[in-house]
Amino acid sequence: MTALFALATSLLWGLADFGGGLLTRRVPALTVVVVSQTVAALVLGVVVVATGGWSEAGPQLWFAVAAGAVGPVAMLSFYKALALGPMGVVSPLGSLGVAVPVSVGLIVGERPGLLQFAGVAVAVVGIVLAGGPELRGAPVQRRAVALTLVAAFGFGTVMSLIAEASTTVSGLFLALFVQRLTNIAVGGTALYVSVRRGGRALPEVGGAAVIRASLPALAFVGLADVAANGTYSIAAQHGPVTVAAVLASLYPVVTALAARGVLGERLRGVQAAGAGLALVGTVLLATG
Numbered sequence: 371m372t373a374l375f376a377l378a379t380s381l382l383w384g385l386a387d388f389g390g391g392l393l394t395r396r397v398p399a400l401t402v403v404v405v406s407q408t409v410a411a412l413v414l415g416v417v418v419v420a421t422g423g424w425s426e427a428g429p430q431l432w433f434a435v436a437a438g439a440v441g442p443v444a445m446l447s448f449y450k451a452l453a454l455g456p457m458g459v460v461s462p463l464g465s466l467g468v469a470v471p472v473s474v475g476l477i478v479g480e481r482p483g484l485l486q487f488a489g490v491a492v493a494v495v496g497i498v499l500a501g502g503p504e505l506r507g508a509p510v511q512r513r514a515v516a517l518t519l520v521a522a523f524g525f526g527t528v529m530s531l532i533a534e535a536s537t538t539v540s541g542l543f544l545a546l547f548v549q550r551l552t553n554i555a556v557g558g559t560a561l562y563v564s565v566r567r568g569g570r571a572l573p574e575v576g577g578a579a580v581i582r583a584s585l586p587a588l589a590f591v592g593l594a595d596v597a598a599n600g601t602y603s604i605a606a607q608h609g610p611v612t613v614a615a616v617l618a619s620l621y622p623v624v625t626a627l628a629a630r631g632v633l634g635e636r637l638r639g640v641q642a643a644g645a646g647l648a649l650v651g652t653v654l655l656a657t658g
Contacts, residue, residue, distance in 0.1 A: 535548075
């Protein structure tokens with residue numbers, strides 16, 4: 371069950387990242403975050419009411435609040451790092467956030483078997499290579515590296531926090547709802563500050579009409595992100611966090627394959643090798 375839900379997480383996060391990346395080409399990144407999370411919050415609110423999730427309210431929801439506060443900061447840092455580039459450096463570094471939940475699992479006493487340790491090592495190398503790292507000839511600004519590491523730490527922290535936010539299915543819906551509300555509050559505040567400083571909330575070309583036309587895609591990004599958080603929480607609760615975290619972090623492979631299939635982007639040799647290694651690591655983790 372852990373492997374199944376963790377792989378579902380990587381699929382959902384990979385597709386959400388791909389969709390979000392496409393949207394930020396024509397819609398300001400903060401607007402993508404706020405609108406997509408608002409749609410997700412509306413859907414989750416209905417689900418919470420229908421399932422009686424309010425009865426699961428308790429101190430553990432502070433983990434969801436913390437995850438909701440960290441998430442937008444990590445996402446914005448990542449988008450800014452991508453803007454500074456090069457993407458071939460930023461993307462692989464961003465995937466290093468897997469070190470946070472893996473470290474937490476080891477600290478609390480998890481000891482994967484030999485095959486699983488090998489799987490972790492192989493999969494992490496594959497994840498980094500799948501991002502297409504530019505190992506030479508790529509000037510990198512220190513600010514881009516710093517922002518990427520902040521984003522990676524933030525992504526890993528969200529994974530660790532959301533896994534602690536609930537122990538039941540209805541409680542998970544409530545935790546995800548609280549996380550989304552916090553996302554909106556933090557992201558909305560950042561958007562307001564950005565606009566006050568001269569930034570834009572709407573696209574320069576098309577304005578609000580572009581947002582309306584993009585609502586289905588924005589909804590998909592928000593709901594895929596919610597579903598990914600949910601499946602990861604289930605995976606982490608039903609098996610070793612070290613295994614769940616690594617399998618869930620295969621999303622760069624999914625994003626690269628989506629770009630290949632939808633946009634016709636050709637995979638570089640290093641990306642193909644990374645995807646292969648990630649697959650080998652997955653098999654070792656699942657069978658170990």
